[in-house]
Amino acid sequence: MSTAVRLLRPRTDPDLPARLARSAAVREAGAQLRTDAFGAWLAERRRAHRFAVERIPFTALDGWRFDGATGDLSHRSGRFFTVRGLRVRVGEGPSGEWEQPVIEQPEVGILGLLAKEFDGVLHFLMQAKMEPGNRNLLQLSPTVQATRSNYTRVHRGAGVRHIEQFVRPEPHRVLADVLQSEQGSWFYRKSNRNMIVETTDDIPPHEDFCWLTLGQIGELLHRDNVVNMDARTVLACAPVTPPEAGALHPDTELLSWISGERSRHEVRTEPMPLKDVRGWVRDDHAVRHTDGRYFQVVAVSVEAGSREVSRWTQPLLEPRGLGLNAFLTRSFDGVPHLLAHARVEAGFLDTIELGPTVQYTPDNYAHLAPRDRPPFLDLVLRADPGRFRYAALHSEEGGRFLNAESRYLFMECGEDEAPLRPPPGYLWITPGQLGSLVRHGHYVDVEARTLLSLLTTGAVTL
């Protein structure tokens, strides 16, 4: 055998976990910006990009229309996304049947985070980005947030900065790359490509971008509505491998439990015309549920008041009420565990994905008798806030959702609240196991990924 050319490499990068841990440990100042100067920087970006977003009637939408035959709402180019109807049947009883509007967006977009070492510490290139659905408009996004329409022929605007780092990356520079689902109650089988790519290129500075360490981003994750959903889901995919002495359930048991949960739920979905969806009505300004629950579909116009000349209109999905997403945690034999929930959502590709212990919009359950309310919801709603290891408000994707905010929590529990043997559909898993699952698509839902990003960035230590 020739020793001149070695083709083989180790299957896993032995240095990466330590490099990520080092970046997570750097919290106060990165190569470019002190963490305590970040607020001023973001405020300055907000002043530089003045945007006005206002609600408009559907008739004022430009390029979007309700189809005469189906009532589906789509763009004349056939791209971006379509709001259509979905008929859902879960299990065999009549209570498991409903119809709802849903966003269909079959294209896979890229959520790309560029990484680079400065003084031996990995930094990540974050962008101050406007999304019309965010209450505060400007939040921190990953380096690139691009639908396929954005970076191909459909979009009339400028190209997406840094997209070339992600469309054809050097394979050995890829730190993470996985197709992940998004909200399965609002999207039909949507997935985005979550990528972290390291570069050694000189990256020219730009006023909307800044390099931050994982630890700095973790500090910012303690603030409400600063780090956007796309950034959080990509950060969750950072292959951090916490040292853990073991787990309550070995990996094969965990995978077997997931297979069992996937098999025991039968979910059948069928797209249908939006105009035929039972229980939902459309007026000039909204497609909404007759009881005022769940969400409504509305239209907005967006106008940039700064140097860029830019104006557009689009539909957005506006949830009713504040979401509540919480992992209950316990430590077993000194190793922290999270109580994962196998959630059925109509828009998931494969029946169930793992969500946090609690993932609900409490308002949608307020009318139910206590015994019909989901497990653990009241426990979290009634808990003394002093018990939360972490609590902050974050927005879901502001390019599709209007004022979609949720409270994200970690809460440590005891046996009386969250037993070692939880009810069916729940399992105790370690953060390391959650991290192993998130290397593959369609295991961990986007709300659980937000909570996982708090662990990968070191915002929360369990």
Add this chain to the structure above:
Amino acid sequence: MSTAVRLLRPRTDPDLPARLARSAAVREAGAQLRTDAFGAWLAERRRAHRFAVERIPFTALDGWRFDGATGDLSHRSGRFFTVRGLRVRVGEGPSGEWEQPVIEQPEVGILGLLAKEFDGVLHFLMQAKMEPGNRNLLQLSPTVQATRSNYTRVHRGAGVRHIEQFVRPEPHRVLADVLQSEQGSWFYRKSNRNMIVETTDDIPPHEDFCWLTLGQIGELLHRDNVVNMDARTVLACAPVTPPEAGALHPDTELLSWISGERSRHEVRTEPMPLKDVRGWVRDDHAVRHTDGRYFQVVAVSVEAGSREVSRWTQPLLEPRGLGLNAFLTRSFDGVPHLLAHARVEAGFLDTIELGPTVQYTPDNYAHLAPRDRPPFLDLVLRADPGRFRYAALHSEEGGRFLNAESRYLFMECGEDEAPLRPPPGYLWITPGQLGSLVRHGHYVDVEARTLLSLLTTGAVTL
């Protein structure tokens, strides 16, 4: 911390790979049967179960009918499976559009293999099982092969023997448990739960069952049409971990390549009425393609001539021509690699899965000019059979497919035939990497799993 009760276990079972390797090394005789006595045993089972299968016209089907409005072929119970139409669009050109019949079977069945140690060696409980579509009718199946209909209320016949070991297994006895796809050109989003469960129970002997080591099964895999598809796919999931010094592409690169392949192909499918499918016609005996290609849907009656009183009729899908499924292999720095192909099949849940280098029915491509034929197909078709490291005929699932046989091959190649940098859509991966992927669903297609089962059982050593 109390040392009295240790709740934690290692995330991976440190002993299992060696136990599986030990079983694969035992080839000549297991606890129950010498391998060279197996042929006589199977012949005896074949004599005990005499079955007659004959083709019948659709009008002679009992309980099955073509729907008046849609032309879909289904069972009156609404269970088992339905043959309906599927409209497929791959990419954006007109050549990527077609319509075809497809089998829809949304229920997840169980393919379960029971394992038990005899004299310190793992044995697997195989069943001599009749499937009407197999040319030789009786082949070796896993312990349990059950649709949900089989083991719930729909089936009128006897319960499924040993099913209780798989419906509620003791979690720590599960060696493998994963939902795997089946033929994506014939099934629409079908998946089955592939399970290997170890037991220490006393299992009463039964004349249709025998305990074999992995090595014995590997020997039988050298014979044509003995080990059925369901057995092969479960055996592929045995968590064998070959010692490998590294790989051409680290795991993150491999996963990134898969994400890229999934993103670059856009596949849109839409179920449609069978009667409207263009290019296909129905007569009294078959639904077939007007050019006689691909497959036809036919009906059979099955009659048991032995002690059991049993007769039924059902549709089967009959492919035209013999399949050819081959992995090209090379050794790099002493580590064997397989050339995997990212295949688009309309029935896959998620755009692409990894198949062998060559996976085609050559007859369907015979009319094409050489430059339009798929890569590597002619290389394998023209190769001197003396070059094959392995060659045998195996049947696909005989409960759904009639005379669906393929030639399975491993063929070692050089740089001029299969280059280190293969064409787009192909990647060199190690058997260990294929084994890591198969722990999760929807990565490795059923044909590649048959070839992988030759490695997990030791039938083939690369």
